[in-house]
Amino acid sequence: MNLIKTELAAAAHRPDTVEAYQASVARAVRHLREQLAEPLDLDRLAEIAAISKYHFVRVFDQVTGTTPQHFLSCLRMQRAKELLLNSKLPITEVCLEVGYSSLGSFSTTFRQLVGLGPQEFRDTPRKLDAMQFSKALFGFVAARYRVRGPRLVGEVTGPARPKGFIFVGTFNKGVPQGIPYSGTVLLTRGSFRIKRPVEPEFYLMAVLVPFTADLKTLVATLPVGLVASLRVRNADVDAGQQPCLRLRPITPTDPPIVLALPALPLKPY
Numbered sequence: 001m002n003l004i005k006t007e008l009a010a011a012a013h014r015p016d017t018v019e020a021y022q023a024s025v026a027r028a029v030r031h032l033r034e035q036l037a038e039p040l041d042l043d044r045l046a047e048i049a050a051i052s053k054y055h056f057v058r059v060f061d062q063v064t065g066t067t068p069q070h071f072l073s074c075l076r077m078q079r080a081k082e083l084l085l086n087s088k089l090p091i092t093e094v095c096l097e098v099g100y101s102s103l104g105s106f107s108t109t110f111r112q113l114v115g116l117g118p119q120e121f122r123d124t125p126r127k128l129d130a131m132q133f134s135k136a137l138f139g140f141v142a143a144r145y146r147v148r149g150p151r152l153v154g155e156v157t158g159p160a161r162p163k164g165f166i167f168v169g170t171f172n173k174g175v176p177q178g179i180p181y182s183g184t185v186l187l188t189r190g191s192f193r194i195k196r197p198v199e200p201e202f203y204l205m206a207v208l209v210p211f212t213a214d215l216k217t218l219v220a221t222l223p224v225g226l227v228a229s230l231r232v233r234n235a236d237v238d239a240g241q242q243p244c245l246r247l248r249p250i251t252p253t254d255p256p257i258v259l260a261l262p263a264l265p266l267k268p269y
Contacts, residue, residue, distance in 0.1 A: 024049040025063040025253050028056075029071065036075045037099035040068060064253050065203075065229065071255050076100070077113045078256040084122040091118045114260050115179045121260055152182075152196035152237065156189050156206050158247025162225045164210040168245070170232075171205065172197040178259065180205075189247070196237065205229040206245040207257060224250055224257055 028049040045068060046056035060068050076098040083094045092103055100106035111117050116124065156166055165187065169180030181202070182195035208226040228245035237243075 021051075021059050022063055022253065024051055025060055028060065028068070029064070029253050032068070032072050032075055036072065036079060037097065039099070040072055042068065064255055065231075066255055073109055074113060074255045074258055077110055077258040080106075080110060080118070081114065081121065081258060081260075084118060085125070091122075094118070112178050113258050116260050124260065148195065150196040150198070151193055152204070152232075152243070153191065153193050154204065154243040154245065155191050156186060156228070156245045156247065158189060158208075158226060158228065158245075160189075162208070162210045162212070164208045164213075164225055166247075167207045167209065168192045168194060169205055170194060170197050171203040172199045196234070198234070200235070201231060201233050203229060204232050204243055204245065206247060208247055226250070227254065227257070 028045045031045060031048050042056065043053060045060075046053040049056055049059070051059055057067065060071075064071055066074075080094050080098045083089055083097060084091070087094075089097070091107075095103050095106040098106070100109075107118055110121070114121055152170065154168075156168065165185055166189065167183060167185055169183030171178070172181045181197050184192055184194050186192055206228045207224050209223060210225045213223045226247035227250050228247045230243050230245060232243050
């Protein structure tokens with residue numbers, strides 16, 4: 001299963017068609033990565049993917065779970081995070097480097113997707129020590145036992161390795177990025193219980209971050225080991241279906257997960 005695409009959606013096409021779509025979108029994503037500072041050109045992307053412009057956005061969403069514009073925004077924020085942490089460039093120059101002409105638009109998008117403002121993110125490794133992080137993290141783990149309101153119960157499965165923290169979250173704004181509506185942390189694969197969104201359809205995502213990740217990398221860049229995601233319908237949950245998230249390695253057509261970890265434990269659910 002691709003990061004956002006459900007197994008049901010995959011089954012709607014013949015295997016050879018699915019593989020062809022994945023290869024086409026992979027070419028488009030490669031172009032976005034190479035030209036991330038350039039304006040989005042859907043005509044050019046459709047040409048590279050060898051898919052008509054009319055069908056391209058739909059196919060792109062089926063493979064990646066999001067739109068080309070949002071995918072590009074995530075790529076830009078990923079690069080901006082790298083520049084903020086590993087260079088001394090002023091934030092204005094970082095903004096221009098990743099394709100934004102307006103500092104205000106850049107800062108707004110950064111906060112929406114990363115969960116922190118650019119300067120706050122740059123300062124995070126200096127401000128959050130191991131003890132603070134541990135207390136926040138285990139407060140988030142404990143949140144699964146005090147869910148208020150409608151509950152979503154499901155299971156996380158997948159390869160036994162690597163071991164790590166498994167962040168599970170729901171997203172009710174169309175794409176599984178930014179600060180989740182609700183979430184918890186598991187220390188092993190297994191069942192989870194979190195607050196259920198009220199929208200008819202929402203995203204459910206699991207991200208495994210290895211225990212071996214160092215603190216600076218962990219709090220700033222979420223070094224993802226395995227991922228899983230589903231579109232969930234509340235009607236199916238009401239009918240008794242429990243979602244199962246199957247962890248798998250990340251692929252080139254997965255949108256970068258740019259949320260900064262401190263944005264998660266500070267708001268347990």
